[in-house]
Amino acid sequence: MSLIVMKFGGSSVGTPERMQRVAKRIIERQQEGNDIVVVVSAMGDTTDDLIDQSKQLNPNPPAREMDMLLTVGEQISIALLSMTIHQSGHRAVSFTGWQAGIRTEAVHGKAKMTNIHPERVFKALEQGNVAIIAGFQGMTEEGEITTLGRGGSDTTAVAMAAAMNADVCEIYTDVDGIYSTDPRVVKNARKLNEISYDEMLELANLGAAVLHPRAVEYAKHNNVKLVVRSSFTQNEGTSVKEEAVMEQGVVVRGIAFDKNVARISIMGVEDVPGVLANVFGALANNGIDVDIIVQSGVQDGKADFSFTVSGDDKDKAIRVIEGIRSTVSFREATSEADLVKVSIVGAGMVSNPGVAAKMFATISSLGVSIKMVSTSEIKCSCVITAEPLNDVVRALHTAYGLDTADQVFVGGPQERR
Template identity: 55%
Template sequence: MSLIVQKFGGTSVGTVERIQAVAHRVIQTRNAGHDVVVVVSAMGKSTDVLVDMAKQITAEPPAREMDMLLTTGEQVSIALLSMALQAEGQSAVSMTGWQAGITTEDVHTKARIVQIDPATMQDALAAGNVVIVAGFQGITEDGQITTLGRGGSDTTAVALAGALKADLCEIYTDVDGVYTADPRIVSSARKLTTISHDEMLELATLGAGVLHPRAVECAKQHGVPLVVRSSFGYEEGTRVQEEVDMEQGLIISGIAHDKNVAKITVADMPMQVDTMSKLFTTLADEHINVDVIIQSSYEADTTNVSFSVSGDEVKRTLQILLREKEHLHFGYAVAEEELAKVSIVGAGMITNPGVAAQMFRCLADAGIEIKMVSTSEIKVSCVVPLEQMENAVRSLHTSFGLDVVERAVVHSAQ
């Protein structure tokens, strides 16, 4: 009997009726002769509601207590789905992340999975149960509850599939696959039949919300067969695999965007060999993820360094810099917010020169200001004003020949 891991996101379990629909789909998979492990997110917007409540109490909720709070959302989902399955005559058991044997590093709000002991899940499967696991959460070796960061349920599902040696991991979401751009912004976006791990990893890292970056990374490392499909229909989804042929000869596979970006400039730093090392080691030690980096020098003995961070990290980053100002020897630090990052991704860029030039020309023709640029072998990213982001995405999608006539179908939470 084969084993399938199925993950359902917040929209898919947003109401009791949708939870019952998920239960029917799971039972169909079980009746087809498969063992099933299900990973679920919190219902609908419940995580946002919990975050809002915490921020009504304090502007800076303690990270440990946020993990304690947010993990309750997934526990509601697993219990209700287990009840729905049992009401239909299917044996099922719900498990929190720690009950499922998920151990994480000792970092709150964005921990990484260290190991998984699948014994408890295997015993439950052997007894004929569908196992339902709360996504997004785990526990440290000393018993502290942790979360994996927003979207971490994808990572949970793929990691469980790897630990259980599952035959397939299906990620169910509110769109029926991976599209060339967010269909909410580009109605003419096309669905990809297949996409490579590397391209999907770039798209996910750069803001494509259909998969969590760590889930893609985990799938590649552990050879987990991965399919993204809709929980609202039975259409074929998108298969994420090691290598794929460029679909229809496209150089660019997709356009990604991230609307939560800020630029921080650290000015008048000493022009020394270890300046960059000291600055970014300081930020790394505080778990600040830095993306695009630009260094500019106007004086012989000083330099300015600009870099982008998540908009959620601006205040904390500036606090860290201020605290370490004497150690880093800079003049001042400023932040520019209300920015976005728009990226083109495609393996075809490796063998096709002029892709970056076409991107810059497209944005210039659309009157879009480019504030920062970052490149790799298969992507080019530009930081632009937030108000110009959607225009940039649509313009690039058209420029690189990704438009189709048919409109994508997207299911919104009710």
Template identity: 75%
Template sequence: MSLIVMKFGGSSVGDPERMKRVAKRISERKQEGHQCVVVVSAMGDTTDDLIDLTKQICTTTPPAREMDMLLSTGEQVSVALLSMAIHSLGCSAVSFTGWQAGMYTEDVHGKARITDIQPERILKALDNDKIVIVAGFQGMTGEGEITTLGRGGSDTTAVALAAAIKADVCEIFTDVDGVYSTDPRIVRVARKLNEISYDEMLELANLGAAVLHPRAVEYAKNYNVPLVVRSSFNHNEGTKVKEEAVMEQGLAVRGIAYDKNVARISILGVEEKVGQLAKVFTALAKEQIDVDIIVQSGVMNGAADFSFTVSLSDKDKALQVIEGIRSTVGFREVTSQENLVKVSIVGAGMVSTPGVAAKMFEVISELGLSINMVSTSEIKTSCVIDGSRLIEVIQALHTAYGLDTDSQVFVGGPSERR
């Protein structure tokens, strides 16, 4: 008998029929003799619907605390219904909210990080032979305030719980058969990876691959949680995410990711003084704004220009922060650019294979596109380019690196949520 954590996203439980299918799958695992802890997201478009309600009620930005109170209700509906569905199949189940499950977070609303897990109620329910259903995406501060974990929060909940209760495996169920060499909705001949290393998966997740959230992969790597990504629509073998993965012969690049949530901000004519960059990025960090690629030009006439990327959703806030420090930094102007995309290649074999990045630059240039910004590490290269021809770029890179297969991928349904 093994202890399994299973996570199902919004599309997997998007309607009553899918909910019952998931309940049947969980019940079958229980009947095989396994202990099961299940983490569930809100059903289908529930979260988007709740956000739309706030727009009808509020003319200004709603308080972050109240948004967490509202959005956490979506998962509570899911866990209760799934528990009822499992009961109807003759198995005993109990549902917990994030705070009932002992999920403690920092005091940040909207994108809190987990600080501690006290899983005593979960372990007691397992000892009583129950299937445990836990609401993903949510937790509680030490002062009893409800928080949400932000995008990918249910993945993070599942992996963190698996680490806390020392589960034998954490299975992430999604709408495709596993991790692919790129988005199978763009490249239908994408290659399914039988296994991938934590480091490669973390890079892909950070660079836009939506199949797993970066924080979930970080937890898995830090606590050595065996992770499997598989489809909720069939019983095919998934992709194992592990410490070291076998690299397919001749494939230096294992995956291609993209991120459309990109904005470029340029600060022009910055006075050449010690500590200028520190002032800018410290101010952004205080407002919880993540900065990605940074490029600085040479100094001319005592001033320099530099550019950086942020999430498109953070662009307006970042511009406000920069204008707020104009008097202390001193610059001529600040500009921004949208309609961009960050395209990245990832592979552990890149470190020992010359010419990998050069091929990427060549492919993009042959399509007549300019590269605005570049970022590299040992196992990835990212380019920020115009977003209007994303599909062409992804398809061309996929072919150039020998990742195409002979058969097309079956994509089971809409993209998972949270």
């Protein structure tokens, strides 16, 4: 008998029909001989509706009271899902985060879990129940209700799987797995059977928003086997685990890309200690996330360096930099918008020389110039102009042998909470 954690997002339970389909799916999995723990998010628009109500009364509500309000969404889901399972003649018991023993630090709105005491959940399973747990929430040692922030329900599922030593944590989503690239761009993108935690993290951060990075990190840290699969089909999905098998001759797992990237360059910066800390400290203090940073050496005591930000932050970033001229001496700051970042990701890259060179050659052969490059052990990213992005992704997908003829993408709008 296996212990399986099944996580369903808000759109999977957004209507009575979907709730019934999820209940059926859970019962099928139980009747295969498994103990089932379910983690579920708030239904459809519940969270947004609650936020709207609160904004009418207080545009800046205290985070503690916001947690008190929003945890209601998952509590509604667990009660209704439990009732739905009962209606089909099976047994289920719902648990709020605190009832499931999820303890967090004393922070509201984005608490981290500290530990889990799943005794009541184990007892419910022993008595033949499906155990249904509210995602996204927990309780401090002082009995305060907290929420876990973005990706919270994914993280709840992974944490319950780790605490209960589950055999697998299945994340049910609107898509039927992780793809080698966005199937909307490359028609014959392949669904991956397996992917490593690290590869998944690179793909998630680069835009494949199926699984929250925090949940992947948690799974990696606790060695929880994840499976990403569709709520709507019986397809096998994608396994995410420590060591993922690579097909013969394939070193790149997938092609990821970020749209709406801007480059900022600061030219003729006086090279004194602490100058980079000053620049990036100021950007961070103004809430600007910086991605790639490139510095190309020092000449005559002056350096040029470039970095990328979201296109939306471009003008603000320039203003912040002009604002620190009193502490940082430089000649000029320039910017360029309408760029994209395209990345190849694969654990095999580290032991295969020439993988990056093939990327540069493929991009160049399309007459596209590469503006910035950044590499890690399992990733190589290039910043290019936006216009040829789809051609570049298709060419890379083919060049690294990822194309498949018979893949059908099953997808829809993605959910993240």
